[in-house]
Amino acid sequence: MIVTHSGRFHADEVFAIAMILMLGEKEVVRSRDQQVIEQAEIVLDVGGEYDPQSLRFDHHQNSFTRERSDGTPYATAGLVWEHYGIEVLAAKGLEGDYERQFALNWVDQKIIKDIDAVDNGVYSEDPRPSVSMLIGMMNASSTDDVEQQQAAFNQAIEFTSGILNNFIKTAIKEAEVVVQLEECAKNVDEGVLVLAENLPFKDFIRSHPEITRVVYPKGSEGYGVFCNGAQNHLPQRFRGLNGEDLNAVSGLTDAVFCHKSGFMSVCKSLESALFMAKSQ
Incomplete structure (x- = not known):
């Protein structure tokens, strides 16, 4: 009782x-x-x-x-x-x-x-x-x-x-x-964590400030870039742009969009997502 x-x-x-x-x-x-x-x-x-x-x-x-x-x-x-x-x-x-x-x-x-x-x-x-x-x-x-x-x-x-x-x-x-995730975090390069599969990482990276951005697969959408905190948001020049406009500014050919706050973006290829993740 x-x-x-x-x-x-x-x-x-x-x-x-x-x-x-x-x-x-x-x-x-x-x-x-x-x-x-x-x-x-x-x-x-x-x-x-x-x-x-x-x-x-x-x-x-x-x-x-x-x-x-x-x-x-x-x-x-x-x-x-x-x-x-x-x-x-x-x-x-x-x-x-x-x-x-x-x-x-x-x-x-x-x-x-x-x-x-x-x-x-x-x-x-x-x-x-x-x-x-x-x-x-x-x-x-x-x-x-x-x-x-x-x-x-x-x-x-x-x-x-x-x-x-x-x-x-x-x-x-x-x-x-x-x-x-802890194993993956041992291979962070220039602050970027690259995941081979879309694991639940958002809470994990909050306790790992050395990880500034994460590149991860988003199925048919391509690859996402997620930023660890406002201080690591993507550059202002990318924010709020889609398709051709974003490609023109970034020099890429398959960028899909960047959120207007800069906290995340999507590209068709891993190479383009890595480029955006390492952009300052």
């Missing part, structure tokens, strides 16, 4: 429940009654205790001070992902300790850390839409109606499970090619 608090629900405990339910069905009880809490197998976001060995995951007590290396404090979502994430990824079919750790961190950085930050009041002055805001808006208009609130909570769990599944699927795709 999982026990979490009653009343209004929040993204951190809803996501934590979704994680655990990926490993098997469990009864979920919403209560602040200490006797009910003591009977639980897993306690989330209530109870005033953090002890992963006994599966207690609350973060509201003054004695809890854990935070990430960048200073972002943990909430229940992050604590549960840290505890169960590797097991979830293994259950989803991801193999390899290195790959699982990569995916664990990827999901935390992409979504869980933000949920924890919001729950700890880090963005209390920020009106931006967020996953936490979306989950919060799913609460019933009045928490006095227990049945109505329970129905809203169940809907939030289902909604959250879909979101989390999509993030995990993407993380697994990224993790499955990270070793391959």
Whole structure:
């Protein structure tokens, strides 16, 4: 049995429940009654205790001070992902300790850390839409109606499970090619990484500033050039041009187009894409 608090629900405990339910069905009880809490197998976001060995995951007590290396404090979502994430990824079919750790961190950085930050009041002055805001808006208009609130909570769990599944699927795709990308990155020439196949590279290159641009196959379109950050965008003279106009400026014969911001371009041949990628 999982026990979490009653009343209004929040993204951190809803996501934590979704994680655990990926490993098997469990009864979920919403209560602040200490006797009910003591009977639980897993306690989330209530109870005033953090002890992963006994599966207690609350973060509201003054004695809890854990935070990430960048200073972002943990909430229940992050604590549960840290505890169960590797097991979830293994259950989803991801193999390899290195790959699982990569995916664990990827999901935390992409979504869980933000949920924890919001729950700890880090963005209390920020009106931006967020996953936490979306989950919060799913609460019933009045928490006095227990049945109505329970129905809203169940809907939030289902909604959250879909979101989390999509993030995990993407993380697994990224993790499955990270070793391959690291090998490719050893052969960067003049800041350009050339890929023989279209691997998911965009997150990877953000942590490799030595890679300024990537040339990669785009199927029937030819070859793409993708730039790693605004400082590496293609030259102004290419931007916003297509076909003949772009070929006239570049001296090429098969350039297709360059985005008006300069963050990417497409050419028919590998040689032309390499030329654009190395242009200053």
